[in-house]
Amino acid sequence: MVGRSGAKSARTRALYGGTLFASCGVHGEDVMAHARLEYLGGMRGRSLPFDSTQREDHYVLLRDSSWADYERLLEKRGESAVPRITYLDGLIELMSPSQSHESIKSTIGRLVDVFCLERGIEVSPYGSWTLKNEKKARGAEPDECYVFGDVRNPLVPDLAIEVEWTSGRIDKLAVYKNLGVRELWYWREGRIDPYELRRGRYVLMEKSKALPGIDLVQLAKFIERPPPTTKTMRAYRAALRRKRRP
Numbered sequence: 001m002v003g004r005s006g007a008k009s010a011r012t013r014a015l016y017g018g019t020l021f022a023s024c025g026v027h028g029e030d031v032m033a034h035a036r037l038e039y040l041g042g043m044r045g046r047s048l049p050f051d052s053t054q055r056e057d058h059y060v061l062l063r064d065s066s067w068a069d070y071e072r073l074l075e076k077r078g079e080s081a082v083p084r085i086t087y088l089d090g091l092i093e094l095m096s097p098s099q100s101h102e103s104i105k106s107t108i109g110r111l112v113d114v115f116c117l118e119r120g121i122e123v124s125p126y127g128s129w130t131l132k133n134e135k136k137a138r139g140a141e142p143d144e145c146y147v148f149g150d151v152r153n154p155l156v157p158d159l160a161i162e163v164e165w166t167s168g169r170i171d172k173l174a175v176y177k178n179l180g181v182r183e184l185w186y187w188r189e190g191r192i193d194p195y196e197l198r199r200g201r202y203v204l205m206e207k208s209k210a211l212p213g214i215d216l217v218q219l220a221k222f223i224e225r226p227p228p229t230t231k232t233m234r235a236y237r238a239a240l241r242r243k244r245r246p
Contacts, residue, residue, distance in 0.1 A: 056165070057095055057097050058096040058098075059169060060093075060094050061092070061093055063090065064090055065087070065090055065091065070085065070092055070139055073085055073092065073094070074139075081128070082095075082097070084097065084141045086172070087139035088139075089138075090137070091170060095169070103227075104187060105144055105161065106144075107222075107223050108144060108161055108163075108187065109143075110233055111219055111223070111236050112144070112161075112211070112214075113125070114233050115211065115219075115236075121211070122148065122150055124154075125146055126146065126154075126157055128141040131156065133179055138176075138178045140175045140176060142161060142181075143161050143162055144160070145157035145160040145161065155180075156179060158182055158183065158210050159181070159183045159184075159185065159210040160183075160185070161185045162184065163187045164186060164187065172184070172186075173186075173195065173202045177197060177202055183195065183208065184202060190223075191220055194207065194209075194210075194216060196209055218239065222239075
């Protein structure tokens with residue numbers, strides 16, 4: 001955390017003028033002159049944009065941020081994949097995922113695709129779809145998200161998936177509950193926990209309702225397999241077919 005405003009401004013220019021906000025195309029002091037920055041998640045002065053060798057997610061929190069600040073960061077970042085930007089009641093999180101984070105989320109996504117193909121479920125993946133609700137002061141970009149059925153121009157995904165690789169980040173349950181995502185999967189330390197949105201809050205479930213019949217314990221075990229991912233996908237497909245045999 002940065003102390004006095006003068007030191008904060010100097011450190012912002014020194015550390016982040018060409019690194020943290022480089023992926024957004026804007027300097028930190030131009031985004032919000034009065035934001036309080038917390039340096040978290042093993043930043044250690046390194047850049048926020050994706051680094052294929054990093055083992056931790058890199059992120060910072062910007063407090064006392066307006067919705068206009070959030071929208072401006074999204075605009076400056078453009079179509080770039082990083083940083084991923086989350087907004088919750090005046091708090092902005094900028095996150096650059098680690099190689100491990102990206103591998104886990106991508107493997108989950110590919111295995112969900114396999115499950116849907118094997119079970120004949122119509123699904124459309126929407127990746128890190130930017131979900132926003134200005135009235136609720138919420139904005140998020142999931143690791144993966146899906147819409148089930150034959151739906152054109154959906155307003156919100158049926159299922160969002162979040163990988164928690166580095167602790168201490170923004171509370172995603174508090175974000176998604178006001179975005180109307182009816183089910184959220186949280187991967188933490190080798191486990192996938194499904195949450196269902198009920199009466200404005202998320203409730204932890206034993207099984208997924210968005211994808212009935214999927215075994216999340218089994219799915220999590222396949223995620224732990226070493227690359228290549230295509231080999232894992234074939235093995236998971238074979239396991240699903242064995243399970244369906246009479």
